[in-house]
Amino acid sequence: MNLILNEGQFNLVYNSFSFVIACMGASFLFFLLSRSRIAPQHRLAVTVSTLVVGIALYHYMRIFNSFSEAFSFVDGRWVQNGRPFNEGYRYVDWLLTVPLLLAELVIVLKLSKANTRSLIIRLTISAVAMIALGWPGELSDSGSTARAVWGILSTMPFLYILYVLFIELGKSLGRQSPHVRKLVDGLRYLVLGTWVIYPLAYIAPSVIDNPATSEVVRQVGYSIGDVLAKPLFGLLIFAIALSKSRADGYAPAGLDDDTTSGRDESSDMTHA
Numbered sequence: 001m002n003l004i005l006n007e008g009q010f011n012l013v014y015n016s017f018s019f020v021i022a023c024m025g026a027s028f029l030f031f032l033l034s035r036s037r038i039a040p041q042h043r044l045a046v047t048v049s050t051l052v053v054g055i056a057l058y059h060y061m062r063i064f065n066s067f068s069e070a071f072s073f074v075d076g077r078w079v080q081n082g083r084p085f086n087e088g089y090r091y092v093d094w095l096l097t098v099p100l101l102l103a104e105l106v107i108v109l110k111l112s113k114a115n116t117r118s119l120i121i122r123l124t125i126s127a128v129a130m131i132a133l134g135w136p137g138e139l140s141d142s143g144s145t146a147r148a149v150w151g152i153l154s155t156m157p158f159l160y161i162l163y164v165l166f167i168e169l170g171k172s173l174g175r176q177s178p179h180v181r182k183l184v185d186g187l188r189y190l191v192l193g194t195w196v197i198y199p200l201a202y203i204a205p206s207v208i209d210n211p212a213t214s215e216v217v218r219q220v221g222y223s224i225g226d227v228l229a230k231p232l233f234g235l236l237i238f239a240i241a242l243s244k245s246r247a248d249g250y251a252p253a254g255l256d257d258d259t260t261s262g263r264d265e266s267s268d269m270t271h272a
């Protein structure tokens with residue numbers, strides 16, 4: 001059955017994708033241009049953030065094009081024209097970015113090597129399982145049993161990830177400074193608060209009868225989730241890396257805001 005969206009519904013999805021592209025592009029540049037503010041030993045987490053928003057920027061451009069090509073404007077309404085809207089970009093994006101986001105969180109904490117390795121391996125496996133199990137469900141008919149079963153299977157690794165972040169990671173936080181501990185705490189709640197958007201958007205077609213409304217809710221929901229989970233999460237990671245850099249005594253020349261104006265340029269050169 002061809003989906004029909006009214007002008008407002010089509011524009012809402014279209015503009016959400018456009019907004020996500022702007023957020024990913026701006027945060028990509030920000031992470032790239034600000035990396036010199038971070039001490040070299042804390043830069044890896046920011047590098048991973050840069051990769052995540054770069055990957056998402058690319059995928060959202062593809063999603064945006066695929067969406068606009070899949071609909072034609074006929075008699076004042078947007079009618080699906082037979083060219084499929086490729087939802088696969090979204091899942092491929094998550095397959096790459098979700099393990100990276102989790103790795104970023106572990107890396108910035110600078111735990112022991114063995115602890116870091118074990119956390120990254122377990123989180124990566126569960127993230128891949130969560131997304132791989134969600135994909136067949138996303139392709140199933142709305143309201144079908146298959147959609148519900150795949151959704152439940154995918155929720156299991158999702159719960160395991162939350163368990164690792166809240167219970168296991170909590171034990172490792174003792175060694176962090178109070179400021180960093182507060183930031184990491186905020187980060188965990190950001191993950192909890194934003195990641196639940198995804199399963200909620202996933203069940204929209206099963207609980208909302210109107211196919212146009214449920215499609216809009218799902219697409220806008222995933223888009224909001226992606227902006228919070230990638231650029232905003234990346235900014236918090238950046239703040240942790242910055243705080244740790246300062247605690248390590250890292251003060252790059254020319255970057256201490258308004259104190260630079262009266263300084264002799266040759267001293268900046270020697271630090272460059």
Ligand code: RET
Pocket residue numbers: 094097098101130131133134135137150151152154155158195196198199202225226229230
């Ligand atoms: C699916 C299927 C239904 C059940 C669950 C899901 C969870 C998805 C999540 C995705 C997170 C994506 C992120 C992307 C940002 O880059 C697959 C929708 C639990 C949690 C964080």
